[in-house]
Amino acid sequence: MEFFEFYRKDRWPHQFCPGCGLGTIMNTMYKAFNDLKMDINKTVFVSGIGCTGRVPGYINADSVHTTHGRALAFATGIKLARPDLNVIVISGDGDLFAIGGNHIIHAARRNIDIKVIAVNNATYGLTGGQLAPTTPYNMITTTSPYGNREYPFALADLVAAAGANYVARWTTAHPNQLVNSLKQAFTTRGFSFVEVVSQCPVNFGRRNKMGDPVFHLRWIKEHAIPISKVSFDVKTPYEILDLNTKGIYIIGELVRRNRPVYGEALSEEEEESVPME
């Protein structure tokens, strides 16, 4: 696939802020598509509201820009109506987990064949940097000027507990590992979830002494620990949550399972219920 067969060159350059991590994620998606030789005409991108919701507008594929938080509901309908299409949901943490938190845990519980890329920039970047459910403890935002007194969600662990088939967490500071993880997610059957910790230097970093995108990328790199280097002494999920409350991201492949997929189980039942002539 050519570079500009994947992108829409007429929309260039895109309107994200200087140093935004979304361009890196688009590049890694292009590389994963190119390595897997996936057909762009058999792929549907679904996105919600937010800066990340603009990403499918720059990709030369059919896309649905849906209402706030309901990207997974639309994606479920598309997948059940047309099981031959690849459905990829790319949306932010505010869309998928703040307003659409109910949809994602139930989509993961049903194990529908959808690939989800959640871009976690730890704030509501589009609307001006308000406090999000993913903001780390003690970080300053526009609505928490004395520091955040809430504890953040562990997104990937939440989806893993809900029952997804493939769950991984990477950052924009690890693009090569992210490409491999996206390839695994696109080839796994069932609900695949990749959380990408991304930088937002303008609306999150600027208020936390990380206004330069380079400083924010360094902060992400320092706060990311590979799962192979974490020693679990007590029970594993609680240790992960304790680290998450300290603002540390555990990166790597968290879960790979082989549970039955929702749409396929449905079609088998329908075949059995057809009376024999």
Add this chain to the structure above:
Amino acid sequence: MFPVINTDYCKGCNLCVEVCPKAVFVQGKNITSRGYFSPVVVYKERCTDYSLKKGERILCEICWLTCPEHAIEYEVE
């Protein structure tokens, strides 16, 4: 091969200066036509790496992957 920065797309975030393992890029001091301080490719002979495999040139592509504006392309010498 060596990287070339397209100043029509570059927004001067300097992430390529940060991620390049061979320090090919240097932070720019001159303003571009779009009003950003775009980095400059100074040490382009460092780019393709001879030390990993002898005789074969390996392109790590980390600057191309990281560049949020897709401004970096590679040119063959």
